[in-house]
Amino acid sequence: MDKYVDIAIIGSGVVGSSIAYHLSESRQKEIIVIDKGFPLSGTSGSTQAWVWVHNKSPSWYGELSMYSAELYPFLEKKIGDVEYKRTGGIAPFFDEEDREKALKLAEKQAEVGIKVEVLNRNQVLEKEPVLSSKIAGATYSSIDGNVNPFRLVELYIKAAKKNDVKFSFYNPVIDIKKESGFFRITTKNEGTYTAEKIILAGGPWTKELGSFLGIDIPVKQVRGQILVTEPLAPLFRHTIAGMRQTDNGEVLIGYSKEEVGYDRRTTMEVIQDTAKMAVDYIPALANANLVRSFSGVRVIPEDGFPIVGEISNIKNAYLAVMHSGVTLSPLVGTLMAELLLEGETSIDLGRLSLDRFEKKSNGAVVQ
Amino acid sequence: MEFELVIIGGGPAGLMAALTAAEKGVKTAIVEESFALGGQLRQQAQVLENLPKEFGKQSGIALAKFFSNKVSSIGVTALLGHTMIGTYRNGTIGVSNGKDTFPIYAKKILVTTGAAEQAALFPGWTLPGVMTIGAAQILLNRERVLPGKEAVVLGCNSISYDIAKQLRACGVNVQGIIEKKSIDEIDKELIEKFESENIEVFFHSNIEKAAGKQHVEKVWIDNDVLKKEREIDLVCISNGLYPVTEPLELLDCEFTYIENLGGRIPKYGSSFTTSNSSVYVAGNAAGITCIEGILVTASIAVTGILEDLAILNNIEAKKQKEILWTELLKAETGRYSKVHDARISLVNDFLPKEI
Amino acid sequence: MDKSTIVCKCEEINIDEIETALKAGACQFDDIKRLTRCGMGPCQSKVCTNMVREIIAAYTGEPMEHIEYPKNRMPIKITRLGVLVANQETSSVVSVFKESVSEVDTNG
Ligand SMILES: Cc1cc2nc3c(=O)[nH]c(=O)nc-3n(C[C@H](O)[C@H](O)[C@H](O)COP(=O)(O)OP(=O)(O)OC[C@H]3O[C@@H](n4cnc5c(N)ncnc54)[C@H](O)[C@@H]3O)c2cc1C
Ligand SMILES: Cc1cc2nc3c(=O)[nH]c(=O)nc-3n(C[C@H](O)[C@H](O)[C@H](O)COP(=O)(O)OP(=O)(O)OC[C@H]3O[C@@H](n4cnc5c(N)ncnc54)[C@H](O)[C@@H]3O)c2cc1C
Numbered sequence: 001m002d003k004y005v006d007i008a009i010i011g012s013g014v015v016g017s018s019i020a021y022h023l024s025e026s027r028q029k030e031i032i033v034i035d036k037g038f039p040l041s042g043t044s045g046s047t048q049a050w051v052w053v054h055n056k057s058p059s060w061y062g063e064l065s066m067y068s069a070e071l072y073p074f075l076e077k078k079i080g081d082v083e084y085k086r087t088g089g090i091a092p093f094f095d096e097e098d099r100e101k102a103l104k105l106a107e108k109q110a111e112v113g114i115k116v117e118v119l120n121r122n123q124v125l126e127k128e129p130v131l132s133s134k135i136a137g138a139t140y141s142s143i144d145g146n147v148n149p150f151r152l153v154e155l156y157i158k159a160a161k162k163n164d165v166k167f168s169f170y171n172p173v174i175d176i177k178k179e180s181g182f183f184r185i186t187t188k189n190e191g192t193y194t195a196e197k198i199i200l201a202g203g204p205w206t207k208e209l210g211s212f213l214g215i216d217i218p219v220k221q222v223r224g225q226i227l228v229t230e231p232l233a234p235l236f237r238h239t240i241a242g243m244r245q246t247d248n249g250e251v252l253i254g255y256s257k258e259e260v261g262y263d264r265r266t267t268m269e270v271i272q273d274t275a276k277m278a279v280d281y282i283p284a285l286a287n288a289n290l291v292r293s294f295s296g297v298r299v300i301p302e303d304g305f306p307i308v309g310e311i312s313n314i315k316n317a318y319l320a321v322m323h324s325g326v327t328l329s330p331l332v333g334t335l336m337a338e339l340l341l342e343g344e345t346s347i348d349l350g351r352l353s354l355d356r357f358e359k360k361s362n363g364a365v366v367q
Numbered sequence: 368m369e370f371e372l373v374i375i376g377g378g379p380a381g382l383m384a385a386l387t388a389a390e391k392g393v394k395t396a397i398v399e400e401s402f403a404l405g406g407q408l409r410q411q412a413q414v415l416e417n418l419p420k421e422f423g424k425q426s427g428i429a430l431a432k433f434f435s436n437k438v439s440s441i442g443v444t445a446l447l448g449h450t451m452i453g454t455y456r457n458g459t460i461g462v463s464n465g466k467d468t469f470p471i472y473a474k475k476i477l478v479t480t481g482a483a484e485q486a487a488l489f490p491g492w493t494l495p496g497v498m499t500i501g502a503a504q505i506l507l508n509r510e511r512v513l514p515g516k517e518a519v520v521l522g523c524n525s526i527s528y529d530i531a532k533q534l535r536a537c538g539v540n541v542q543g544i545i546e547k548k549s550i551d552e553i554d555k556e557l558i559e560k561f562e563s564e565n566i567e568v569f570f571h572s573n574i575e576k577a578a579g580k581q582h583v584e585k586v587w588i589d590n591d592v593l594k595k596e597r598e599i600d601l602v603c604i605s606n607g608l609y610p611v612t613e614p615l616e617l618l619d620c621e622f623t624y625i626e627n628l629g630g631r632i633p634k635y636g637s638s639f640t641t642s643n644s645s646v647y648v649a650g651n652a653a654g655i656t657c658i659e660g661i662l663v664t665a666s667i668a669v670t671g672i673l674e675d676l677a678i679l680n681n682i683e684a685k686k687q688k689e690i691l692w693t694e695l696l697k698a699e700t701g702r703y704s705k706v707h708d709a710r711i712s713l714v715n716d717f718l719p720k721e722i
Numbered sequence: 723m724d725k726s727t728i729v730c731k732c733e734e735i736n737i738d739e740i741e742t743a744l745k746a747g748a749c750q751f752d753d754i755k756r757l758t759r760c761g762m763g764p765c766q767s768k769v770c771t772n773m774v775r776e777i778i779a780a781y782t783g784e785p786m787e788h789i790e791y792p793k794n795r796m797p798i799k800i801t802r803l804g805v806l807v808a809n810q811e812t813s814s815v816v817s818v819f820k821e822s823v824s825e826v827d828t829n830g
């Protein structure tokens with residue numbers, strides 16, 4: 001059975017779902033989102049979900065993150081309560097020597113309009129008395145916050161469904177071919193879809209999707225392990241670089257990085273190291289109980305920045321793959337909708353093109 | 368810490384294994400999360416009928432004592448209050464004792480974490496006064512507290528028979544046993560046992576709901592013929608056991624699903640080796656069975672371990688395993704023959720991998 | 723059975739909430755877990771696993787053996803963070819700050 005759609009999106013994580021929703025707002029196109037599992041089974045269901053801006057460098061990347069963070073309040077008005085909280089973000093440092101670097105970061109970010117303060121110990125403790133007095137200082141910005149990633153993806157999908165987007169779950173895409181101008185997408189359970197345009201948003205599996213179309217997408221897989229405590233009474237208000245406290249009181253802790261392919265096990269080494277980080281930051285956490293740990297696999301383009309836009313030698317095929325997809329999803333969804341429906345975007349996507357990697361191999365400088 | 372053999376779980380299976388291994392000079396440790404050895408035996412006051420000859424007839428509590436005395440005299444390191452909570456990158460187990468967390472290195476790991484009780488779903492199942500058999504046993508036999516005065520028991524099986532009798536003996540009025548299955552689906556011998564004790568069994572029935580203000584006060588028994596409302600203050604749930612296998616999952620053992628062994632179960636071969644060649648399993652963790660079966664599976668696993676450690680040669684090991692498998696067949700007859708058949712097919716499926 | 727009957731004691735999730743997740747298209751335990759929090763409580767689904775699996779089986783018409791179990795996660799038993807770090811002197815976990823002031827940033 002062959003089904004025709006205008007746009008097929010592969011991957012229903014936070015990125016694919018956001019794009020689907022934003023594309024559907026104008027209700028011009030017939031859209032299907034295909035996912036091999038159920039949404040949230042990928043990276044979007046195993047994330048810290050900070051909406052984080054102030055440490056993102058270089059500053060053009062920080063600027064993109066800031067625009068996205070600024071879209072969140074509007075997004076919530078449209079799709080409902082995703083528990084977005086602009087808590088302000090604190091990134092502590094322990095060495096007085098780091099103050100110099102912190103000031104430099106603040107200066108750079110100011111150039112693009114991101115307001116970063118460099119706090120001393122007392123100022124840090126004033127903001128968050130539970131933080132360790134061993135902390136020398138921190139960078140701080142009121143723009144940072146966090147969101148409930150489960151609600152976010154669920155509500156993107158709900159809103160998209162309302163606008164008639166179709167979703168096909170537990171249905172892996174096993175091949176994609178371009179034939180006489182159209183994409184033929186073979187799925188495991190529902191036959192073939194024919195689409196005019198295709199968007200690859202497969203998170204950590206995007207490399208595989210790219211290989212169907214004969215392109216190499218230079219991304220690496222970086223595992224992160226996260227600890228979750230039992231629900232605690234409100235302990236801290238800010239998003240602290242390394243941890244956040246959810247609405248129901250659980251503290252999510254973690255910032256580990258391991259390149260081990262797609263392996264989502266957790267290990268005692270990293271659990272203990274992460275616990276150590278937590279207690280170094282907030283000594284009172286030593287008394288908190290660890291209930292569970294989980295891990296997620298970040299998909300990180302080789303230079304660290306998102307790959308978003310049309311693939312230059314395959315007309316009508318688009319890529320949306322990035323780290324920090326939770327932070328960036330409102331902006332990426334908006335820009336992709338502009339690109340597919342109007343052919344141009346309000347923010348230049350040139351820097352995010354896949355082409356930059358080829359340039360790099362030619363010796364040209366990126367960024 | 369470093370041992371040749373580390374056993375996770377100090378119930379009858381783990382203890383039997385530790386004794387046998389230590390007798391052969393294997394440097395053995397038991398990691399047991401509670402502060403006493405014996406596992407589920409520790410609250411079984413009834414006399415265990417079919418123990419292997421060398422143990423005679425004794426209660427679970429007595430058997431637990433016997434084992435723990437023996438284990439400490441033979442030089443097994445019993446790490447009480449120690450819980451295996453995870454694994455390190457290379458598969459070393461991670462243990463916590465409430466103060467500290469550390470790796471324990473072992474050449475071989477035997478998992479004997481036993482079984483857990485299956486809760487039953489009906490409106491009111493979370494009310495105080497609705498409890499599993501295990502909880503009732505602990506109150507009754509360990510803490511010497513009466514769990515209630517008027518009781519019904521859900522599930523007609525050998526464990527519910529033991530608890531019904533014990534409740535009775537302590538002066539609790541057991542109003543009846545509620546059983547989903549029909550009378551012909553239940554072992555005759557068991558029905559006779561209930562009859563001889565004058566305990567009524569309602570077949571083909573279920574608890575429709577339980578209710579009460581602070582505590583359970585009433586249950587509604589839904590039965591094709593009789594619909595009954597009973598005033599009670601205790602509902603004991605004996606809805607079956609399932610193997611506790613988290614350590615095996617974290618040790619990357621492969622699993623399969625076999626209803627007659629209790630559901631999800633690690634794959635293992637004729638020496639109870641799992642798909643992770645340094646990890647063994649025995650006791651109820653290897654499939655829910657009778658106490659004799661639990662002890663024999665532990666002996667088989669140890670034989671495999673001794674062979675792996677080159678303490679037994681292949682010929683001796685083979686001979687011993689043959690004897691033990693015959694014993695296991697004998698232990699798992701009657702009601703347990705389905706368990707044995709399931710085990711045999713599990714082991715046969717495993718064979719190609721063992722080579 | 724009354725749809726308001728609690729299935730997951732720890733998170734107080736009832737039959738109705740699980741069926742709502744099933745209707746949204748989720749048909750494996752872990753997917754339902756992410757939508758409802760069912761199974762995410764302190765017991766880490768030790769109590770509710772099979773009851774939830776039965777509800778899934780009844781709804782989807784699949785046999786029990788096809789209904790996946792939730793993924794097991796460390797620690798097997800609840801553990802205090804202080805107990806995990808008693809002997810930890812250092813940590814391999816880098817700080818966000820350090821990373822952001824080094825050249826390339828991969829935050830989050
Ligand atoms: C530990 C950790 C912490 C993080 N913290 C943050 C943070 O604080 N802030 C932040 O902004 N970001 C954070 N991130 C990153 C963020 O979570 C990811 O960038 C984001 O979730 C990526 O979303 P996605 O939609 O691209 O990928 P996914 O959520 O993985 O979605 C991809 C989807 O594609 C589907 N798919 C793949 N292949 C196929 C196929 N062949 N056929 C059909 N479907 C397919 C998958 O099933 C999956 O559902 C973190 C990541 C990790 C791992
Ligand atoms: C509540 C209950 C009541 C029972 N009542 C009866 C009865 O009346 N009659 C009968 O014949 N059988 C009964 N049984 C069956 C019982 O399981 C067996 O009699 C027998 O005790 C099982 O032996 P085992 O060695 O396999 O496991 P267990 O006796 O269950 O021992 C397992 C041991 O492993 C430990 N453990 C588990 N996980 C970890 C970990 N991660 N780290 C460290 N230690 C761990 C536990 O604390 C426990 O001590 C009952 C079972 C249960 C659960």
Ligand code: FES
Nearest residue numbers: 730731732763767
């Ligand atoms: S009962 Fe569901 S998590 Fe504990």
